[in-house]
Amino acid sequence: MKPHRRKKLTIILFIATGLSVAIGLSLYALSNTIDLFFTPSQIAAGEATNGQRIRIGGMVKEGSVVRAEDSLNVEFIATDYTHDLVVRYDGILPDLFREGQGVVVEGAVDNGMFIASRVLAKHDENYMSVEVKAAMDAAEAARAMPAGASNGS
Amino acid sequence: MVPELGHFSLILAFCLCVILGTLPLIGASTGNRLWIGLARPLTAGVFVFLTISLLILGYSFVTDDFSVRFVAQHSNSLLPLQYKITAVWGGHEGSFLFWTWMLGGWMLAVSIFSKAMPDDFVARVLGVMGIIGAGYTLFMIATSNPFDRVLPLSPMDGADLNSALQDFGFIIHPPSLYMGYVGFSVVFAFAIAALLSGRLDSAWARWSRPWANTAWAILTIGIALGSWWAYYELGWGGWWAWDPVENPPMINWLLGTALIHSLAVTEKRGVFKSWTVLLAIMAFASSLLGTFITRSGLLTSVHAFASDPTRGVYILGFLGFVVGGSLLLFALRAPLMKSEFGFAAISREVFLLINNILLVVASAAILLGTLYPMVYQAMSGGELISVGPPFFNLIFVPLMAILVVFLAMGSISRWKKTSAQYLIQQLGIVAAASIGLGVILPLVLTTEFSIGATIATSLGLWIVLGIVQDIRVKIANKESTLAGLKSLAVSYIGMQIAHLGFATILLGASLTSIYSIEKSVLLQAGEQMDLGDYHFEFNGTVPVTGPNYIADRATFRVFEDGEFMREMYPEKRLYTQSGSPSTEMAIDAGFWRDLFITLGEPRESGAWSMTIYVKPFVRWVWLGAILMAMGAVVAVLDKRYRRLKVRTLTKANAQSGAKQGDEYQPVST
Numbered sequence: 001m002k003p004h005r006r007k008k009l010t011i012i013l014f015i016a017t018g019l020s021v022a023i024g025l026s027l028y029a030l031s032n033t034i035d036l037f038f039t040p041s042q043i044a045a046g047e048a049t050n051g052q053r054i055r056i057g058g059m060v061k062e063g064s065v066v067r068a069e070d071s072l073n074v075e076f077i078a079t080d081y082t083h084d085l086v087v088r089y090d091g092i093l094p095d096l097f098r099e100g101q102g103v104v105v106e107g108a109v110d111n112g113m114f115i116a117s118r119v120l121a122k123h124d125e126n127y128m129s130v131e132v133k134a135a136m137d138a139a140e141a142a143r144a145m146p147a148g149a150s151n152g153s
Numbered sequence: 154m155v156p157e158l159g160h161f162s163l164i165l166a167f168c169l170c171v172i173l174g175t176l177p178l179i180g181a182s183t184g185n186r187l188w189i190g191l192a193r194p195l196t197a198g199v200f201v202f203l204t205i206s207l208l209i210l211g212y213s214f215v216t217d218d219f220s221v222r223f224v225a226q227h228s229n230s231l232l233p234l235q236y237k238i239t240a241v242w243g244g245h246e247g248s249f250l251f252w253t254w255m256l257g258g259w260m261l262a263v264s265i266f267s268k269a270m271p272d273d274f275v276a277r278v279l280g281v282m283g284i285i286g287a288g289y290t291l292f293m294i295a296t297s298n299p300f301d302r303v304l305p306l307s308p309m310d311g312a313d314l315n316s317a318l319q320d321f322g323f324i325i326h327p328p329s330l331y332m333g334y335v336g337f338s339v340v341f342a343f344a345i346a347a348l349l350s351g352r353l354d355s356a357w358a359r360w361s362r363p364w365a366n367t368a369w370a371i372l373t374i375g376i377a378l379g380s381w382w383a384y385y386e387l388g389w390g391g392w393w394a395w396d397p398v399e400n401p402p403m404i405n406w407l408l409g410t411a412l413i414h415s416l417a418v419t420e421k422r423g424v425f426k427s428w429t430v431l432l433a434i435m436a437f438a439s440s441l442l443g444t445f446i447t448r449s450g451l452l453t454s455v456h457a458f459a460s461d462p463t464r465g466v467y468i469l470g471f472l473g474f475v476v477g478g479s480l481l482l483f484a485l486r487a488p489l490m491k492s493e494f495g496f497a498a499i500s501r502e503v504f505l506l507i508n509n510i511l512l513v514v515a516s517a518a519i520l521l522g523t524l525y526p527m528v529y530q531a532m533s534g535g536e537l538i539s540v541g542p543p544f545f546n547l548i549f550v551p552l553m554a555i556l557v558v559f560l561a562m563g564s565i566s567r568w569k570k571t572s573a574q575y576l577i578q579q580l581g582i583v584a585a586a587s588i589g590l591g592v593i594l595p596l597v598l599t600t601e602f603s604i605g606a607t608i609a610t611s612l613g614l615w616i617v618l619g620i621v622q623d624i625r626v627k628i629a630n631k632e633s634t635l636a637g638l639k640s641l642a643v644s645y646i647g648m649q650i651a652h653l654g655f656a657t658i659l660l661g662a663s664l665t666s667i668y669s670i671e672k673s674v675l676l677q678a679g680e681q682m683d684l685g686d687y688h689f690e691f692n693g694t695v696p697v698t699g700p701n702y703i704a705d706r707a708t709f710r711v712f713e714d715g716e717f718m719r720e721m722y723p724e725k726r727l728y729t730q731s732g733s734p735s736t737e738m739a740i741d742a743g744f745w746r747d748l749f750i751t752l753g754e755p756r757e758s759g760a761w762s763m764t765i766y767v768k769p770f771v772r773w774v775w776l777g778a779i780l781m782a783m784g785a786v787v788a789v790l791d792k793r794y795r796r797l798k799v800r801t802l803t804k805a806n807a808q809s810g811a812k813q814g815d816e817y818q819p820v821s822t
Contacts, residue, residue: 072762
């Protein structure tokens, strides 16, 4: 093999090895850091492991928000209109958090209650987040009755 | 009637783009001087009609023409004038028109600042940009016409601009980001033009470099502005969230960074030619992909535009066409690009190769993390997942650390061949000093040992001291330091400013992540709290009224080490038209630290929930970005480019004259 060919080959092998190692490591990192998404019904069915970091999505049930008077603790119910899930959060809710609207919460299940580490409200009032919509659709399909008109976006 | 004129001139712009994307390209390959000569006037025409279109949309906003659907959706008669004007880019349709207009602006700039390049090459560059422009304008006409009307029942008033967007950041962030983003299509067009003409030499790289640097500098500023805006507007105390829509500009920026380094090698040494072309294609593709991600409605994010799926399909189709076409052309022409591998295992070329590999791997990993949720959803039949900061930090931080290790070695080493001995001799002391100071400084200043702070400080100093050492060596044999500094090439100074900026970002980003503290509390008026060296006294809220909102404004008295420092006034606003609440942070910005107060909501007892942050070094993130952009601009100003341009002008003229005969021959590839 000519020297410059060999050099070219070395470089290409070098790059290929580097890339595959990097992609391998990325995939490994991914498998440990993704957050799975659950609906209140799935949580009620016990599909989520206690303590595992997950996301849930649903509607904030009207009249369910209870704020503690002496601390930042706040509790509300996230619902897909089939099952309710009590969410507890120690922090400040985002501007766009409102009763009767969609919410996505990051946190973990603890004895049937959801302990939130982060609350994400959707950003645009005309727009329902993919996650919330999926949760609503799933619940609606499960109920298999035409009651979805009331929660349309 | 007026909005229809805007629509009409958009259609005219499309027609001109189609002509621009065909005739000059054909002319350049057949040597038809007349058709080549059409490129510049057609470009001017495209720009003029896009400008008319944009101005008319702006006019519709300013005159509150709510019969235009886009205006009715994104404006309101009470909206302050500056936001009425900027609401043009407050939604999908208008922002795309603005984006396309930016492309027109870059095209015009190319047609003006290209006197030094041969005409057929310019015709090819403008032609390729014309094809891109045709794709963009057609997209608007077919799927997202900003001039659509709501007739005959036009709304009386508009729905108002999203309250989160009514801010100074919204006036400057989108224009700079778009301008940087779209700027990479210039470099892409240069690469394609070079492939088409088969003239992939160092002259091509030299022509591209000022454009690549400029686009990169503007993109850097655009991203930094976005980060700064998110920091002070969104109110969670962070400046980067790895949001799915923050990622595409980041991917583009990383590829752009790789590209400007690879272009340097191609210009100086004539190697990495095909790699440079490939990078230019990838950088442009990533900008289209970013467009697709933001506008297809596939993602939930701060930035996502509510939209319909046909748009996504169109952009994906266009992406496939452009990238597929470019790669096909690349495959056909790659054999023509012979690079000599005249460099040793330790040389600046190799270090820049490592730079490129690391940057491309980083961007690929970010792309993977961004698209993975969508792929997962499609593969698993609708199961949703999210990939967040843990993944991105895990991948990105180590890669950047490795990059920094090689950065100082690369910029101090020489082209072609550098002896290991020389590197050790030059950098040994730098390494010792940066590690030593990296351990000592954080320990002395905070009296706590943190491995993260030690590594970050060492790496930052490694770059900074490396620069100092490099300059010291370069001016060692000059009569005085000043004379030595004056003798440095402008582009070299630019490079070192940019590297200094990178060190600044690195230090800012890591130290602020490590040392920031925050506390969320519930306070009654008159109550106080301590955080770090600071003491905050909450003096209650008063109602205030703005042009289109009402607000509660809180007053805080802030004490530093027991002494009164200043008052701060965070607000909680309610925009009356849309009924949406918005939090206005109070920030005390400083070189060493920021104080940051955000209001939550009041309780029945009259107490307010609030979060207070002390964020050391956070300003350094944006300061570093400014330095990097400055460095790139300084490098563009190097006399070398202008001087060489004149020289190549005569050479190119001679060449194109000589080639004239050849080009009438049937083209065989």
